Amino acid sequence: MTEVCGTEDQLRALPDSFGCPKPDPVSLAASLREALGLRRADPPWGERIRDAYARLFTARLLALGWDRALDRFLRTPKRPSYA
Numbered sequence: 001m002t003e004v005c006g007t008e009d010q011l012r013a014l015p016d017s018f019g020c021p022k023p024d025p026v027s028l029a030a031s032l033r034e035a036l037g038l039r040r041a042d043p044p045w046g047e048r049i050r051d052a053y054a055r056l057f058t059a060r061l062l063a064l065g066w067d068r069a070l071d072r073f074l075r076t077p078k079r080p081s082y083a
Contacts, residue, residue, distance in 0.1 A: 013056050015048045 011017050016038075020031040038045045 010053075010057075014052050016046050017049060 011019055018031070018034070020027050035046070
């Protein structure tokens with residue numbers, strides 16, 4: 001999961017989004033069925049994401065987010081070991 005414009009950011013910021021509870025085909029299919037049901041019940045459901053995404057996930061904001069994340073990483077005195 002990335003710290004910049006990752007899934008958690010999108011779920012928090014985009015009004016008509018929700019996650020898939022488990023990374024498996026059955027859960028994905030259930031989430032897709034839920035999305036289709038929401039769309040049938042409320043035809044504008046999902047369209048609100050377009051405006052929010054265009055406003056919140058611009059190239060400029062993505063670049064600023066990466067700049068802040070890299071700045072924090074480079075200022076961290078002790079680097080994590082990935083070995």
